[in-house]
Amino acid sequence: MARASLARLGAIALCVVAACTFDQQSVAVQPPQVVVHAVLDPGTQEQQVLVERTLSGAVDIRKGQRFDPEDPINTGGGIPISGAQVTISGPDGTVTGFEAPVTGRPSTYSSGRYLVVFGAGAAFASPPLRRGVRYQLRVRTPDGAEVTGSTVVPDIVPVVGGSRVDVFNRDRDSVRLTWRSVTAARSYLVRIESPYGAFLQFTDSTNVTLDGDLRNYFASSLERVFIPGFRQRVSVAAVDSNYFDYYRSRNDPFTGSGIINNLEGGIGLFGAAVNIAARSVDVVQDPREPAFEGLWDIAVTPRSVVETFRLYVETPGEPAALSGWYARNRANGVLEGMIGNRSKGRIVLEFLANQAAVDTVAVFSGEQRGDSLIGTFTGVTGRVVFLKRRSQF
């Protein structure tokens, strides 16, 4: 990960020093290679194997789609390979995978996402996925390419994420996780979901303490990991060496080399990961601007996009970063995340889906006038007014 950050720094330096570009020209379409992502996870019966091609310039890639975990390749900027034979072999035999359907798509739809089901009911009679043993992956594509790999699943019972959610004041609290050492685990991956992308860090230790002020060095502007108003999941997974090698390495932008690839015949990963610790936290912080922060309710709007939101000044200053949660419908209790900024009195709020900064549902622009926020939603005609509730602190 240090090398990954250095590669990012090199890319930044590249952008800085080579601001002049010229001579854009077409180049030849390259022969594609097979890419496989497969991670054995004893916490689920359905093992996912993603089979796709490298981007070779053969087709235009659709960008800007909303990501769908059921359809990760198509919605994630990839080219799926359909009709592949996917098998995982272990001490109890071989289990064959099938290409998973995508809700709302026809049966002929190509997702490139294969499910290899272990330990299902009698109808399938598949053996269970065992821990501490070696498995072999084999993927054969319709055009005859074959990709193989092997891995050992860390020997630990997976922890299922509980329903308990703690309030986490990032100004005063820290998140501490501990776990026991795991046989066949090469490393432990600490992962924190955040609106600016997951924070990932490998550690060889069996404990970690995460300060509320922690910054995400994977985020484009080094935003903080913990954002007030968001429910964020903190998890630790025991991973094998394939997983560790693949995700700690990356291809640098200059030479296109660097990924540690343990597959034969293709690029990617056949590894293993076991969730061994997990917590969810509702992130809050101490007040910074009571006159501005707090609960805001919709008062005037031509169409109800957001009924209520809770606003925090995530980072004071000029410009100031804003965050919080919002509810489209106060009645159903479902809360989503919100980010924004305030610069020279102008306020922009982005209401998110899936708590992801790249997945915006609506954007509000306006200004504060006393206890009112007055503005408009992008793409929607008509004035919008939010009223601040009286102090809740």
Place this chain on the structure above:
Amino acid sequence: MYRRVRRSARPLPPRDLPRTTIGVLLALLLVALSRPAAAQGPERGTLAGTVVDDSTGAPIPRVTVQVVGTTRGMLTDERGGFVIRDVAAGAHTVRARILSHRPRDVAVVVVAGVTITTTIRLVAAPVTLGAVRTRARPPERDRFELAPNVGTVTLTPGAMSGVPAIGEPDVLRTVQLLPGVNARNDFSSGYNVRGGESDQNLILLDGFPIYNPFHLGGLFSTFLEETVGEIELLTGGFGVRHGSRLSSVLDVRSADPARPGLHGTAGISVIASSLSIGSASRNGRSSWMLSGRRTYADKLVSALSDRTFPYHFSDAQLHAARAIGSGNARVELTAYAGADQLDGDFTQLGDSSRAGGGTFDFDWSNQVVGLSLTDVWHDGARLPLLGRADSVGAEQRVSFTRFATALDLGAGALALTNSVHELRAAGAVHWHRGGHERRLGYELSSYDIAYDVGSPSTGNQLFDLRQRPTAQAAYYQESWRPTRRLLGEAGLRAEHVTGRGWSGLSPRVSAKWFATPELAVSAAAGQYAQWLHSLNREDIPVRVFDFWVASDEFVEVSRATHFVLGVERWLGPLRFARVEGWYKRYEHLLEQNTADDPARRGDEFLDARGTSYGFDVLLRQLEAGPFSGWLSYTYALSQRTEGGTGYWPGHDRRHNVNLVGTWRAGRYTFGARMGVASGTPFTDIVGQVVRRAYDASTHDYGTGGFAGEREPLGGLRNAERYPLFQRLDLSVSRAGTWRGMTLVPYVSLVNAYNARNVFIYTFDYTRNPPTREASSQFPLLPSLGLTIGF
């Protein structure tokens, strides 16, 4: 035989060197500096002064100043100063001569026991070739006649000042234009010498080591132009005095002010402002110079806007020298400190969407402090084992060098640090008799190297390395001239490095045979070792910073063997041509292993071997007269093999031509540089792969809407070549005077016709057809500045 005498020789009264029964080894530690007072009796005085241009007032270096009717004389230094001691009291005529000006005689009266100071003003005149005899010769000619000088190039500030540059002249940028030297691209002031990697070059400041002497990620060097007295570059086959690097030695020597009274130079350019002040004592026995420089773009941006420019660098350098006693003993102090700071806040960069952004701190710094003591005894010495000598010299050096980098992202979210400390003691004793020189020397270095990567915010240490090796070296060298036509030099260097427990012998020989007084053939061969290595990958064209590690139980000592054969022909007193062919063989070249496991020591490097061969051509007109410059051409081929796979290293450049010229016409000086070079290798990008992150807590890929990043896929390593590089740089300056100060405004145009030289290609395989776009090296870059001499 050529000898390095720091001051002009002057006669001394006869004395006997104290006898000692201690062996030769103790002679290395002998630094007897006290001696009887010099014989400047009541009948003699000293004549000092400065030679300046009559119209501009600018000091003129390398003027022959002679007391007519005596053997007393010398060349003026870079500041036009001269000091002639031991002149008989009374009336004399002092004659000053240089090709570019009319000779002038000045009447002086020397007073016994007193230093008389005078200023000699010369009028510029057209150069006439013919029977112009000068007593003094350029140092290049001395080296040609008196030493094998294989692969040796010297530069003076006069040579550098005429080379167009961005802002002020830059030492390393000028070095990149010399034969055998390859600059990877416009953005790097690092360099590769005769096919060697960029960390194989030993860089010295007054003989003291300095690491990574670059600013702004390699755009500029740390050497302040005003402080430079002379540069010597040894591109291969160098002798046993230098070790610890495989390819080259660059020795940057500080200027030594000779003019009494406080004087200096202030400079303003588009990059930085600098100030240099210095002085010499009236008796010429001591001098000092202090210089400083700082960029000011950050201050300007802050003053003129509400934005921030997060980068600046600053340097300071001190050089002081003092004669001790009444002989040739001399003590010198050199100190340098420089720092780069790239500290910023993403909130202040870009628009309001970056609100909430974090801070980044990227700092690196260099410090060097060194002390040297030298002495030379010229008369009848007799040393044990070595016998009678015409002169004996001794030198002792001690220095401390520090280089450190620190990168912090997000106030402790990720932190990398690397530091190298080197404490070095070195010394030598040299014995001369007739055309025979013997030199016995030693070098002791103690290193402290630290390399840390971690996340202080999470208490996670990702990598931690601490090394404290020492290196010891002893060397013996003989230089002799058995016949008028033949020069020879042979030496043996013995080295030992702890940590690795490595010991090695490096024999080195060189010879020169004169077919005629103007034509000589030279040859050299030698073995070299290196135990400090940069973790930089040579394939990556951007050299952001170097991480240094030492050879230890896991990391080999790199070795190289050089073979050099050359011909040099002088075409007049100030012009020569040289062709040198070379072949280099490398073992245990170390390349960063991108797949290294941070939990495992010993896999940080991959072991490679390789060869480089080629030839350099240099045609040079030295800096006297209205025109000077050089034409250099290098043909080079480098190959490497690692793990059974052969490849071209990233710095392999087949052809490299540089034409550099400076014209002085009255008050104006015009400079030009035309560079043409064939492209260096690169790895073609043949596709992109989307990396998908699996989350074991949700059993899904790409949660939170982040599907995965696209990363480039490289093809065959370095199988492609960038296109031809070409660049024309122009500059003009005009010297004037105002209220006793010399004002020299200058304008330069780098890449005068805006040639589009490819720095790197970026590819997009997400569309059909896929595309490739070039990022350029320097565009047309005008710059201007002003130098004020006072």
